[in-house]
Amino acid sequence: MSIISDPQQIEKKSFEIIEGLLAGKGLASPDKDVIVRVVHATADPDFADAMRFSPGAAEAGIAALRAGCAVITDVKMLKSGISMVNSGTPSEVFCFISDDDTADSAKEAGTTRAAASMRKAHEMGLLNGAIVAIGNAPTALFELIRLVQEEGARPALVIGVPVGFVGAAESKEELAKVTEVPFITCLGKKGGSPVGASALNALIKLAKS
Amino acid sequence: MSIISDPQQIEKKSFEIIEGLLAGKGLASPDKDVIVRVVHATADPDFADAMRFSPGAAEAGIAALRAGCAVITDVKMLKSGISMVNSGTPSEVFCFISDDDTADSAKEAGTTRAAASMRKAHEMGLLNGAIVAIGNAPTALFELIRLVQEEGARPALVIGVPVGFVGAAESKEELAKVTEVPFITCLGKKGGSPVGASALNALIKLAKS
Numbered sequence: 001m002s003i004i005s006d007p008q009q010i011e012k013k014s015f016e017i018i019e020g021l022l023a024g025k026g027l028a029s030p031d032k033d034v035i036v037r038v039v040h041a042t043a044d045p046d047f048a049d050a051m052r053f054s055p056g057a058a059e060a061g062i063a064a065l066r067a068g069c070a071v072i073t074d075v076k077m078l079k080s081g082i083s084m085v086n087s088g089t090p091s092e093v094f095c096f097i098s099d100d101d102t103a104d105s106a107k108e109a110g111t112t113r114a115a116a117s118m119r120k121a122h123e124m125g126l127l128n129g130a131i132v133a134i135g136n137a138p139t140a141l142f143e144l145i146r147l148v149q150e151e152g153a154r155p156a157l158v159i160g161v162p163v164g165f166v167g168a169a170e171s172k173e174e175l176a177k178v179t180e181v182p183f184i185t186c187l188g189k190k191g192g193s194p195v196g197a198s199a200l201n202a203l204i205k206l207a208k209s
Numbered sequence: 210m211s212i213i214s215d216p217q218q219i220e221k222k223s224f225e226i227i228e229g230l231l232a233g234k235g236l237a238s239p240d241k242d243v244i245v246r247v248v249h250a251t252a253d254p255d256f257a258d259a260m261r262f263s264p265g266a267a268e269a270g271i272a273a274l275r276a277g278c279a280v281i282t283d284v285k286m287l288k289s290g291i292s293m294v295n296s297g298t299p300s301e302v303f304c305f306i307s308d309d310d311t312a313d314s315a316k317e318a319g320t321t322r323a324a325a326s327m328r329k330a331h332e333m334g335l336l337n338g339a340i341v342a343i344g345n346a347p348t349a350l351f352e353l354i355r356l357v358q359e360e361g362a363r364p365a366l367v368i369g370v371p372v373g374f375v376g377a378a379e380s381k382e383e384l385a386k387v388t389e390v391p392f393i394t395c396l397g398k399k400g401g402s403p404v405g406a407s408a409l410n411a412l413i414k415l416a417k418s
Contacts, residue, residue, distance in 0.1 A: 003347075003348070003351050003376060003379075004375060004376060005319065005320040005321065005324065005348050005351075006319055006320070007315075007320075007321045007322075010321070010348070010373075010375050010376065013374075013375045014373060014374045014375045017374040017375070018374065040373070040374075041372070041401070042372065042399065042401065043372045043373050043374055043377060043398035043399050043400070044253075044399055075289075076289040076290075077286050077289045077290045077402065077403070077406070079289070080285040080286045080288070080289040081285075081286045081402070106216075110214065110215055111214040111215070111216075112214065112216045112219070113216075115214065138212075139212070139214050139219070142212050142214075163250070163251065163252045163403075164219075164223060164249070164252050165222075165223045165226040165227065165249075165252055166213060166219050166222045166223045166226070167212060167213060167219065168252060170212075189252035189253075190251065190252050190253055191252070192250070192251065192401075192403050193286065193290070193402070193403060194286070194372075194401050194402060194403065197286070
C-alpha cells in the first residue's frame, strides 16, 4: 500500500475529492469554504446538504474575527479544535462548562451545565459581539436563542451545530428561524464539536487572508 | 415546543432511542456499551455497523484502565473529550502533537506531526501497556501499526478511528488485520475525535463499575 504522508499532499488530495463531491451544488465562497471544511472534518457529505446560513452570516463572522472578537464554546472539545488560538484571531476563546459556579447554577435551575454556561457568558457581558459556537448541547443552543430573543443578547454570529437524538434537530430548527442575529447551522440530528470547530476554522482562515 | 432540559432525562431518552436502533443486531456488553456510546456521541447509526473489535478488545481496555494505564491520543480534541480525567482512571492522558520536538521531527521525516507524536510516545516508552486513541490522523495510525509490527510496541489497546477522505479507511483496514495487539476501529471514511473519546469513555465507565 502506498501511504501519502506529506501533510500538504494529504490536504490537497482531500480537498480535490471534496470539490468533486460538491460540484454542481452551486456553492460560493465564503459559505462554500465553511461547507468544504466541515465535510473535510467529518468525511460525511451529508453535511453539504444540511448546512444553513442566514444571509451574510459567514461574512459577519469574518468581520467579527477581523475586529478581534472573542469566541465562546459550549464544550472543551470544540474549544480544543479551534485552530490558531493565541494568534490574535479570535482574541480569546472561553468555555465555562467546567466552572464550579456553572455547575452550581445548573443544579439550581435543573438544567445542563452547558445551558448554564451560556447564561454565565451573558451575565459577564461576553455574548455581545462574540462568536458563539455550540457543538454538543441542544440545551445550550435553546438557552442562547432565549437570551437573544428575551434578554437582548447580540452575538456577532451563532454557530449552532449540536448533535444528538434528543433536542438537537429541534434546537437547530429553532435557530434557523432566528432573525435577530446571524447564524450558521446544520439541520438534523448530526453535528458535533468537529463540525463547529471546522466551520469556525474556515472563517478564521478567511479572516486572516 | 417542550424542551427536555434535565440532563438525566435527556440521557435516558437518548439511550432508549439508541437501544431501539440497535435492537436485533445481537450486540452484547462490553462491545455494545462502546457502540451505544459512539452512536450517542455522533447521532449517526452508521457507526453501529462500522465498528469492529478484535476478540476481547473491550475487555483488554477495561483491564488496562483498572490497572491504571495511561492513554495517548493523536489530537487535543480527543484528549479534551475524555471524561473523568484526574480521577485516576485513566492515570494520565498524553498528547504530543503540539510539542516543539514533535514538529521538528515531523518536518525532518516529511510526515505529519500526529505520526511523529506516536514515534515520540514510543521512544519515551509510553506505548507499552497504554491505550492509544487515534481520532484524526490516518498517518498516526499507520505509524502506530508500524511501531507494533516492526518495533515491538505493545499497547494494551488501540482505539483507531481516524476520519477523512485520504488514508482513513485504508488505515483502519490495516488495523483490522493486526493480530499483535487488541483493537477497536470503525471501517470506512467516517470516524473522529468524538468517536474515539466516546468509545474510550464507555470503557472508563465500565472500568469504574
